[in-house]
Amino acid sequence: MNDFSDDLYLFDEKKIKKAVRRGKMKTIIITIFVSLVVFVILNIANLAISSHFSQKAFNQWDAYVRLSTPNGYISETVDSRGVLGGISNYEISKDFKIKSVVIEQKQYSFGLIPSVLTSRSSGGNVGITGEDWQFSYKENGWREMLFFHPNVPYKQYKDDEQLINGMQGDKVYEVALSFDQPYKPNELFIQLPEMTWFWIDTYSSEQLNKFQKEAKENDWSSTFIREKDALGFSINTPYISLHDLDSEYEQFLDLLQMSISPDHQNAFNKMKDIKLEDVEILGVVVYGTKDELKEILENPIIKASSLGGVIENY
Incomplete structure (x- = not known):
């Protein structure tokens, strides 16, 4: 058991x-x-x-x-x-x-x-001695364009007309043009062709006062508005009218609201209730060869011109 x-x-x-x-x-x-x-x-x-x-x-x-x-x-x-x-x-x-x-x-x-x-x-700055404009360069070697607000009395204005005329070859030039005064869209189309990008007045009174103070107190070589601080929008047609700009302006407002930059959000708050016909254009960017730009650069509404990129014409 x-x-x-x-x-x-x-x-x-x-x-x-x-x-x-x-x-x-x-x-x-x-x-x-x-x-x-x-x-x-x-x-x-x-x-x-x-x-x-x-x-x-x-x-x-x-x-x-x-x-x-x-x-x-x-x-x-x-x-x-x-x-x-x-x-x-x-x-x-x-x-x-x-x-x-x-x-x-x-x-x-x-x-x-x-x-x-x-x-x-690492690297150096251009124009740090005050003997030349203190512009910066992009990674591909192009100069960043300079802009000049028409309501700021600068001691000196950038003028790259002679620089462009001295260039060799049949190249296409990118040039930022600053106007002698703000223009409404319907005023501008009568006076200037070949525009590809519009610089819009999005600045507050505080920003404008800052620009005016800097222009008065600082050396001429450092008083301008850098390319990244000049807000605007592109156009995709050579035949421009107010109707052509409607969608681009609406997209411009959407981009201001969407952008990562708080400054762009502030600009949206200023611009959101402004209609296209009341927008003030401070300058434009144009593309063209030397011959195509010659007449544009001699237009009396142009207060300053700043060369940016240069590409071969093909």
Whole structure:
């Protein structure tokens, strides 16, 4: 009887150990399965969240570029994604109407946990002695254009007409033109052809007072409005009328509201109730060869001219 009980005990112990092993294996399998499911779900969620913020950041930065880079736009982006965010490397191009040219490469971060951006640079400034204009250069070597507000009495104005006339070859030049006074759209079309981008008066009275103070107190070589601070919009037709500008102006307001820059948000608040016919245009950007620009640069409404990009005419 005892031997039978001992055998039964041993048999039960083996069954228990086997059941335990099966339980452990089942637990491991369930754990692995749950972990895989959670991993997949988290990756899908991370991808969805990152994609959402990536698209939102692109819209904001593309709006910023289109507003502050005459005829500029983001032509390509490459995202490097991490946890709930990442970094986007992007190219800025300019539409010269006959072709587009990449001018700069930059980065921005995006997401709930945006990546930290670090940058290093070296080099010098142009015109730091006060003997020349203190302009900056883009990454592709083009000069950033200078603008001059017609309601600011500057000590000196940029005039690149002789520089352009001295250029060799049949090239196409990008030139920023600042006017002698603000013009309404219907006034401007009568006087100047070949316009590709309009510089709009979005400045507050505080900003204008700042420009006037700087022009009075600072050296002439540093008193102007840099390209990135001159807000405007492009046009896509050579035949311009108020009707042609309606959609571009509405898009301009949308971009101001969408842009990553708080200054652009402030500009939207100033411009949102202003109709197109009441908009004040302070300057334009034109493209053309030397011969095409000659008559434009001699127009009496032009107060200043600043050369930007130069491309081959093909």
